[in-house]
Amino acid sequence: MALEGQLSDFNLGEILQLIASQQKSGFLHLETQREMVFVFDKGVLVSTRDRRSRSRDPLESYLRAYGFFDNDQWRHVEYVRKNASLDLTEILTSEGLFTDEELGRILRSVAQEMVVAGMKLSRGRYGFTPTKETPPGIRYPVHMDVQGLLMESVRRVDEEGLLREMLPSQAITFSQGATTLPAEDLGETGRRIMKLALAGLQLGRIIRQGKTESFVVRDLLKNWCDDGVLTKHDPETDELDDDTETREKRGHKLTTGLRSVPLAMLVICLLAVGFWGRWVALPATGENPGRTMREAQLRSEIIQGARIFRYEKGHWPSNLDELVRGGQLEASTLLTAEDLGWSYELDPGRDSFRLGT
Secondary structure, three states: OOEEEEOOOOOHHHHHHHHHHOOOOEEEEEEOOOEEEEEEEOOEEEEOOOOOOOOOOHHHHHHHHOOOOOHHHHHHHHHHHHHOOOOHHHHHHHOOOOOHHHHHHHHHHHHHHHHHHHHOOOOOEEEEEEOOOOOOOOOOOOOEOHHHHHHHHHHHHHHHHHHHHHOOOOOOEEEEOOOOOOHHHOOHHHHHHHHHHHOOOOHHHHHHHOOOOHHHHHHHHHHHHHOOOEEEEOHHHHHHHHHHHHHHHHHHHHHHHOOOHHHHHHHHHHHHHHHHHHHHOOOOOOOOOOHHHHHHHHHHHHHHHHHHHHHHHOOOOOOHHHHHHHOOOOHHHHHHHHHOOOEEEEEHHHOEEEEEO
16 A cells, blocks of 8 residues: 655544554655654554654654753764664663663654654655565664554644643743642652753753653643642743833823923933932942852852752752752852852741842
């Protein structure tokens, strides 16, 4: 059964259902802006990787997009790949970067994300090349039921609009909400995402460091915000609200205050004095202009480290040394804070702390 045609006539979901129902084996190619390959064995999806494809390996793209390895680890992978005739899956397991179970889970996530992306396509060509037996050349096959794969894909496509509405900007940050969710109630992925969120990272960075699909990250964050576990902060919306409120107040004051000429003259004089005061209060050009910015950065790093500590331990640290020992704060940051004469004072009664000189 050779199939080919336009995605505008048959979408990916319909094509996958046909292949699964007839229990066909072979290679399904989607030719769009990016080439996609789905490999089947008797109607079961076994791979989304084809070494003959000109496109980048979807496994590598997935690992790079979601922050699985640092630059040194990728350089090591590239070194092994250049000096050994090994597939990427073989390198990842032989070098101890993943266990077989972890790699299988990741490959299934890659397939799920590719099916979701393919179901959104309405332009491009598809072609299915059948094979009589199990398709050759498959490295590290996974076995995924097409019906379950499609059901989850439909759910994700349907909920994508809600996620965009709830999290419209990559610059959104999060803080601890009124509800506390114990770390032991979360899985490994949930604990990792919660830690990144409480560290004050923007949504875009949480996704890039989350080590799981973008949908999973955003779905978790949305649910936590809905349940009051996290509080969302959108700088674009907040800034717009602040600007609107400021303009309304300013407009009201000017409208009511400039109705009489004497009062208008008084306002002008006060503004002139204010501008003069700001000019004479400017720091001397010899001062370090980056000191204030650096101190703000240090304060932010310490506060983020304390928040992560509280999430992991259930209480605030008794001192900053605990943050260094726990890995939530760099030792160099602590030394800089000590050089500045900063002190950390815990207030158990108010469940907070004070950081200052």
